[in-house]
Amino acid sequence: MSLPDKTIAMEEAIAAIPDGATVMVGGFGVPGTPFTLIRELVRQGKRNLTLIKNDANEAGMGIDHLIMAGQVRKLIVTHLGLNGNAIAAMNEGRIEVEFCAQGILAERIRAGGAGLQAILTDIGLDTELAAGKQVVEMDGKRLLVEPAIRADVALIHADCADPSGNLTYLATARNFNPPMAMAAARVLVEAERLVPLGDISPDAVETPGVFVDHVCPLIQISEEYGVVRR
């Protein structure tokens, strides 16, 4: 028996994303942001996107290119304080922004990837973030119902992939990538290194290839991935 080869040209993988798609994007700051997949999404001009991401990167980087090109309808994030363009777009009503507590966004995505309907939590009770959310009582405690999130597409950055989509990550470039890689109808991975089947030990696999649809090896690591001198 052998496992399927999921490698694909990036152009072709991104072309399958329709306008209006909901797209999860990995990354927390620079580490783990799939800059090259995002660039291809910009190049192909996909529109009316809903993006789910921890943050909005910084001006001139990552999903800021999509926001500035007017390709984003809605952003679901935990924080966008490092991107003045995103704040301006929000304040001027050019994009709709939904804020979520960071760990709750991660857990809603995890639930989506784990086939669960929702999670129950006391995080955010008595704050603005609870507005409009369903409250239930359990064991005498008030809890918010936070619906699971799934997306049409997840854009993932991995350090290493094999052709069947087994993935490993580096350092703080994990962040939202592992849960997002389980929570979309189509999971698209850019990998800094593509290694032959069997080179990643089964013990070392962090995201099993069964969750992954497409693997795009990166031909070069652009400047966007580098150390930011602020």
Next chain:
Amino acid sequence: MSDGNFQDPRIRMVARAAREIAPGMVVNLGIGLPTKVIDHLSGDFPVCLHTENGMAGIGPTLPYEKADRNLIDAGGAYVSPIPGSSYFDSTVSFALVRSGRLDLTMLGAFEVAENGDLANWKIPGKFSPGAGGAIELAQKARRVVVLTTHTDRKGNPKLLRHCTLPLTAKGHVARIFTDLAVVDVTPRGFQLVELAGGITAREVQEATGATLLLPTGNIPTF
């Protein structure tokens, strides 16, 4: 009185806050002033520093030329691992926070109320970047302390009877370190615990938007 009078009041406050960290604790330092607490911990001090973006056991911050592009803290600073460090994804990072593994968090503040309410993420109409991980840190760390200047840039008090801004978390702040004083949140309100060198209790009261309970006897200085 110590020679603390001659130090920068901010550095003195951060140094005092660093003494809040006991050996063996798991600690999250918020973005901004709290991160500077690291500078006051000795290299062999046993503490596990956590950052929301997925690391336990943070080592020294690195200059750009030595930085690893894949290794930052939640504020974007390039940090380093130490022997025993671990990396994990965002779900594990917040499982750690919500399940009570975090002994202490130090956060910044726009406003703190005498009942322990904290507002530090939104000034409606002016500043609304999102709360990031602050809500979970403020709601679930075993001990929540605040590091802030006693007043804002215009001189308005930040320690108040009630918060006026949208809350981050309700009733969880235990202690506040400022450039003027150390103040505890008690069931009866703000309790003055220590004074910055050269500052009087009366000056602290004048800069505070709620009644300060004074200790009996001498008030220690830092």
